[in-house]
Amino acid sequence: MPVPSKIIKYLDLSRVKYERIEHKTVYTAYDKVATLKVKPNVIGKTLVLKIDNELAMVLIPGNKNLDKNKFKKVANDWRKKIEQKSVKNIDFISEKVMKNKFKGVKVGAVPPFGNLWKLPTFVDKSLMEQTKIVVNGGDYEWSIKISPSIFKKIIPDLIIGNFSQAKK
Numbered sequence: 001m002p003v004p005s006k007i008i009k010y011l012d013l014s015r016v017k018y019e020r021i022e023h024k025t026v027y028t029a030y031d032k033v034a035t036l037k038v039k040p041n042v043i044g045k046t047l048v049l050k051i052d053n054e055l056a057m058v059l060i061p062g063n064k065n066l067d068k069n070k071f072k073k074v075a076n077d078w079r080k081k082i083e084q085k086s087v088k089n090i091d092f093i094s095e096k097v098m099k100n101k102f103k104g105v106k107v108g109a110v111p112p113f114g115n116l117w118k119l120p121t122f123v124d125k126s127l128m129e130q131t132k133i134v135v136n137g138g139d140y141e142w143s144i145k146i147s148p149s150i151f152k153k154i155i156p157d158l159i160i161g162n163f164s165q166a167k168k
Contacts, residue, residue: 003137004104014154019145029062044135046112050091057114059123064164074161105138124164
């Protein structure tokens with residue numbers, strides 16, 4: 001299955017430059033790096049987290065892990081701007097929740113365009129410093145190459161912060 005029409009329509013209506021990349025089936029950022037022969041710091045790995053009772057999309061480099069403590073600080077700053085309360089809990093969501101929430105895209109291949117699902121989108125600052133990034137396209141055989149400036153343009157409420165850490 002190619003990139004879902006919902007994603008293509010969204011990108012095309014945004015009138016931005018992007019590239020669809022077809023590749024062999026990959027399930028991990030590591031495999032995508034090897035397949036596309038790119039540096040791991042340009043691959044965006046999409047995480048879906050539950051911040052208290054709200055879902056959020058988080059994009060980190062493929063060669064890093066989420067630092068939950070750093071992320072909680074960024075999420076707290078964001079939350080305090082919209083409501084005067086702090087974040088208590090941050091956790092990953094289940095595969096079942098993922099399947100129900102993101103219909104039409106494969107689990108593990110969710111594109112990082114949170115606004116399509118009315119979710120806040122967080123991105124690690126290190127990805128925004130790249131010239132191009134490669135993100136999930138909704139399927140295991142498709143990715144999207146886009147510049148960070150365009151990514152920021154199409155997600156007006158994008159929250160940028162430092163919340164990844166080197167893999168141990």
